[in-house]
Ligand code: NAD
Ligand code: IPM
């Protein structure tokens with residue numbers, strides 16, 4: 001059996017609650033694969049920051065680099081200034097580990113209620129390839145005359161030819177692997193003319209290598225409208241870091257809710273471990289109450305399994321989730337652990 005070093009970062013709020021269920025499902029599927037996970041848990045997040053002032057210390061980052069893959073719950077807490085953990089821990093990990101692809105499937109499973117009247121699983125089945133290391137997320141910018149009536153806050157979007165090309169290439173590969181073979185660039189090239197034009201030119205150049213993939217373009221504002229009115233327009237989307245953040249929460253909502261949305265922060269070159277996490281945050285409003293839906297984390301575990309080459313185990317987890325989702329409407333509300341137990345039971349059985 002193959003041994004895989006797995007780092008676990010439960011984090012804050014509902015993070016530890018949903019990660020526990022993700023690990024439960026991983027434990028249930030491992031015996032049927034030939035994988036053995038050597039787990040190391042890292043105590044990072046609000047509690048550590050309060051105790052030591054640390055977010056992601058260099059020593060921990062060095063240990064994470066030595067792992068094969070990472071599972072993260074969520075970070076962020078109302079008791080910590082906004083951005084401290086989000087930037088200092090989550091974004092630092094994404095940037096340092098070169099997670100240039102933030103892979104976010106938007107898929108309506110059969111039997112799941114969508115707020116879009118009449119929409120079926122055939123209509124909502126896309127993959128958003130969100131750029132993960134550039135755009136407005138780099139932290140370039142600053143503030144002048146802070147606190148005065150003439151304060152100026154600047155937050156620049158950084159887009160490099162190298163960064164744009166590598167994420168677009170990845171998106172073409174994803175599109176080429178899917179039946180519809182369609183790739184849509186979502187941007188705002190009518191206003192963000194420098195960055196939008198770079199994305200457009202790179203897309204057109206790389207498209208020549210993928211004649212089997214059809215491409216189109218959609219402004220991000222119109223894309224939010226079409227997500228609601230005509231989601232079937234989209235197969236694979238490639239987009240900027242911030243636009244990708246926003247449209248994937250919308251994508252989660254149309255596909256049954258944020259509690260179902262999985263993601264992977266992928267380093268396709270394999271120069272550092274990739275990191276899998278639900279799209280949602282630490283949900284302080286429901287933390288500690290056993291109300292969090294662990295399904296997004298469990299589907300992120302399936303993506304993790306795919307990433308480490310355990311495709312069969314990944315499909316097993318997805319089938320168990322799909323079966324659980326199909327039966328949910330008939331059941332009353334269940335707790336976090338009840339959902340985790342049910343899916344783990346289906347995986348093992
Ligand atoms: P959020 O995703 O935490 O919560 C938004 C809403 O969705 C809340 O009402 C919450 O209860 C609900 N929700 C989220 N996950 C759920 C689940 N699994 N099951 C059921 N309901 C769920 O977003 P927010 O409120 O904007 O942010 C809260 C904190 O999380 C902030 O500190 C933010 O910075 C952080 N955050 C972290 C991540 C991450 O770690 N990847 C992602 C988003 C937000
Ligand atoms: C997400 C989150 C993060 C992001 C925040 C917490 C930094 O919203 O993973 O979607 O903006 O990428």
Ligand code: MN
Pocket residue numbers: 245246249279
């Ligand atoms: Mn987000």
